[in-house]
Amino acid sequence: MKIKTPRAATVLVAFLLTAPVALLAADGAKTAQLPTPPQSDKALLKSVDAKTLPNAPTTDQTTAAKLVYGLLSDSRYAYRPRALDDTLSADMYKRYLEALDGGKQFFTAQDIARFDAYKFKFDDAIKSGNLDPAYAIFGTYRQRFDARVTYARNLLKQDIFTFTGNDRFEYDREDAPWVADEAALDALWKQTVRNDWLRLKLAGKQPEDIRKTLDKRYLNMAKGVAELKGEDVFQTFLNSYANAIDPHTDYFTPRSADNFNMTMSLSLEGIGAVLQKQDDVVAIREIVPGGPASKSHKLKVGDRIVAVGQSDSGVMEDVVGWRIDDVVGKIRGAKGTKVRLDVIPAEAGLDSHPNRLVLVRDKVRLEDQAAKSEIITLPAANGTPARRIGVVKLPGFYQDFEGRRRNDGDYASATRDVAKLLTKLRGDKVDGVVLDLRNNGGGSLDEAIDLTGLFIERGPVVQQRESGGRVQVYGDEDSGIAWEGPLAVLINRGSASASEIFAGAIQDYGRGLVIGETSFGKGTVQNLVDLDRWPANETARFGQVKLTIAQFFRVSGGSTQNKGVVPDIAFPVSVDASEFGESTYDNALPWTRIAGVQHTRYGNFAPLLPKLETMHSARIAKDKEFQWWSEDVAQFREERAKKSVSLNEAERRAERDRDDAKRKLRQEQRKALGLAIDPLADDNADDGLASSERDIAKDAAREKLADQRPDPLLRESAAILADAVQLLNADGKLSATVLPQAATPGHWAD
Known part of the structure; x- marks a missing residue:
């Protein structure tokens, strides 16, 4: 296994994120x-x-x-x-x-x-x-x-x-x-x-x-x-x-900056609970596994927090009616310190006597947002053997920058987590790996570079042009790879910045197939500047600025700015470029290119793509789940274009009845065809409620079930990768054309 270590020269504290911080909204x-x-x-x-x-x-x-x-x-x-x-x-x-x-x-x-x-x-x-x-x-x-x-x-x-x-x-x-x-x-x-x-x-x-x-x-x-x-x-x-x-330049107040850094590091110091405002009280939305709240076995989803006290003897402050971030500020605190909570159970009335709970704060890892893996098994068909395709889902390019600076042995890192998952998948003898970067909005530039290094030998990964015009090349400096076998990268319009660096590098190296939709199109680099560093304040007073400091370019010389990464095998477009993406910003930088840099070309998939397209088209013509997804995308885009909705009850009820009938029919067809059942098929109608008006426990459970819904795009991506493996194994001449450097990473033969 290849574990990436900090480069000796410098650690880039740079970010590659999709969108500005949310402003005041109501x-x-x-x-x-x-x-x-x-x-x-x-x-x-x-x-x-x-x-x-x-x-x-x-x-x-x-x-x-x-x-x-x-x-x-x-x-x-x-x-x-x-x-x-x-x-x-x-x-x-x-x-x-x-x-x-x-x-x-x-x-x-x-x-x-x-x-x-x-x-x-x-x-x-x-x-x-x-x-x-x-x-x-x-x-x-x-x-x-x-x-x-x-x-x-x-x-x-x-x-x-x-x-x-x-x-x-x-x-x-x-x-x-x-x-x-x-x-x-x-x-x-x-x-x-x-x-x-x-x-x-x-x-x-x-x-x-x-x-x-x-x-x-x-x-x-x-x-x-x-x-x-x-x-x-x-x-x-x-x-x-x-x-x-x-x-992508933003200002953060000191409190906003803390929350941003927590998100980037996937860790915090507190009790390990996600909170939600419901009317005038703050309730438990989720309990983070392994945190103090989880270990106490005394808190559950839906419980309401009505008072907070510090240490063993601090005054209990009534927090009913408080802003949620003010309540969070009281509960969060340094590892090893105590916090007391007055809690009313979810099933009790708000006027019930609260239970007093004492918790010792600890460092909590936000595992739900970390990389995860699974295996998709594709049955034998048409004379081809069964295939096991490993999937790594990466929601963000996270890194605990402070932990890395302190050289903590187990700091949060997307690359380190993915490397461990690849080792496990290798042990499970998968035939290929799909890295799922859908809706991955970016994160650490270092992580984008290091993650690419898990799949290539040493070489450049990204070029960065600064304001003065100087171009620097950043690349993988470690020899060895974590996964040398068949690889595909799944992207969509929500894949941005660091995701685009990684997908673009894999494409430029000919290291793997890129599948899905054209990506977001963000080709700029941001750095987080602490405004307290000039006065050298001991406490945070002035906030921080996420500042655009450079533009990045692929090793081939092209920018992803505005144009994004174009997939080798395209799926139907779920959202138009005029509605979402870098191209929708009126002050986005234009697309441009610079000179490319020398890099290894492991493969050239162009001769393979027509065959893959033919096999893909034939398969989705029979794939009910993929067809349903395509139909839903078309309906979504049609409705979105209207920008208004009828207030005629009969018309709206007819639309609702049609949608209900469609869901029921699909569920029946799933059963008849032996497909996986959609756990939310019977609970997908509009209930007319805001999230704060729903039963928290039921709503949180429903959110978890959403992760278990059939994913035809992921399965089809695995099937496309399996097709590529089969074609290259069966045709030596084609394999020699597509993957000329068979002794290097990218050798896909069995």
Whole structure:
């Protein structure tokens, strides 16, 4: 087995991620009496009730804004710096409005006309640290949200819930114009509420239950926005600047930075429980195996945490009504320290006496997000032998950077985990390996390089061009490989960055087949810059910036930017490039190429592809599961293009009945054909509920069952790889053409 070790020269703390950090978002409603147009930023701030506003910018936030400006405007740091001027200010202004009200559900054209006075002030706000424009706009946003919720709740008392006409609910308003005035917002929200009601009615709910459910939903939406703090507004505002530089530059507050680093390292120090907000309490959504919560055997999914205390004697703080991240902040803590929890069991009423639980915090590994393996057995058919294809599913290119720096013996690493799985699959004598990178949005650049090294001898993996034009080549420096046999890489539109580096390198080396959809198309590299390093603060104060520092290129010289990695064998496109991917960003870098670098070419699959395509087409023509998937993709794309849905009950019920009948028929056909049963086939109808409104234990169990659903794309990928093995073994001349270097990695013969 080949275990990768840190390169001697340097450890690149770089990231390759698909999308910007989520900004302020709300599934909700509002609008009210417009305040008198202010004469200045201060006037608008004063026009909003002070109790509803977050605090003004702190001294630390003012400093952080200036530090971010220094980074993003300096070519020594940013790959594509942009001058912070009126042009960029207008771009920031547009992005800030999109972050607050991307669906155009709250602001009116009158609001926007008034806000336009700030269009060329955002640059000055960043430079000076005077963030009044951001808070002024947010103050109006909160007013509008509260008003929309009030309006929505009042609608529930009216007799408007008959569904016999030709009305439609427009659910995609991203490209729609701002509505003219409050009356237009009322009309928009009336359809929104009616659609919410109709969904619950179609799910079998009675009017009184529907009214209670929706009233609570809208009230909780208002509470969620009321809980937003100054740091939330500040992060959203600074991200309007960061995202204007390029789609993958982001600002993190200190708390957001901690969460980001935890995700990247797949580890945290705490009790090992995933929490979820449900109404005013925080409940257990999942218990991480091996963590303190799991080992105690005293917590279960659905239990509610109502108070938290530190150590043996710290005061118990009532956390009912708190924001979930504030509760998490109290529960998470250093390894070896104690935390006390007051817990009400899932089956008990919220007014029941809580149980007191004491847990010792520990380091917890988030195994659910780590690499996993399985084996697909393909039966003998048409004179070909049975094949066993190993599958490695890798959801992200994770790495515990701190653990690696400290040279911890067991730091989390995607490459190390995959290497162990490959050793096990080798012991299981599989005939080939499919590496499943679907929806793998990226991660550590080091891990992308090291993972490629598990399948090739020494050689370049990726080229990186910095802002000054200097090109560096990074590659695998270790001899030996972890898997030299048949290999396929499965990708889709959600495969990005590090996934594209790996898939592109495997393709350029001719080391394996790439199967699936064209990938995301992100070809830039980000570094995480700690803003506290310049003042050398002992505690985190200013946050961090994920900053684009370079563009990467394949060893063949081409970029994945915008174009992505094109598979050798393509599956039907599930989402169009105009809807998802790098090409949808208005400020993405263009595609380009540089000179390639010398690298080994283990194989050339071009002569093999026509035969594989023919065998693939013949097989899926008989594969019910693959056909069903293709049908569902076509239906999804058709529905997505409509951007609205009917509010006619008979029409919606007919659609629902057709979908139910289709699922039942498919389940019957599965049984008749001896196919694997879909565990969610009888539980796939729209229940009309938000996730926080469902029974947590049942919803979590349903989520687990989703992992057991039939996966025709993965099975077909395994079959394509098995076809390639069979063709190359049966035809010596073809094998010599496709794999000329039979003594090197990529020798697929039995």
